[in-house]
Amino acid sequence: MEINAESIKMTNIHEEFFKKYLRVLKLARTPSREEFQKIALVAAVGVLLIGFIGFIIYEIMLVLPH
Structure with a gap:
């Protein structure tokens, strides 16, 4: 049961x-073509921004003395 x-x-x-x-x-x-393009643009800008921030942190870590 x-x-x-x-x-x-x-x-x-x-x-x-x-x-x-x-x-x-x-x-x-x-989504319409316009909506898709806006979403893709925002996503690309976000990826580039995060990559740039990571690159800056990497460069700072190289410059700082151990």
Whole structure:
């Protein structure tokens, strides 16, 4: 009996998860070209900024005496 109750509980948990998952998928859409370009630009600027900060820290560590 106990195994069956746990099995039903797990099935309900999985059903709820997939219902939420499908709801999100229904809301999702492909971005327009303009939206994609803006997102790509912001991501590229972020990567370059983090890389530049890392490079500056690297150069400072080389200059500082041990």
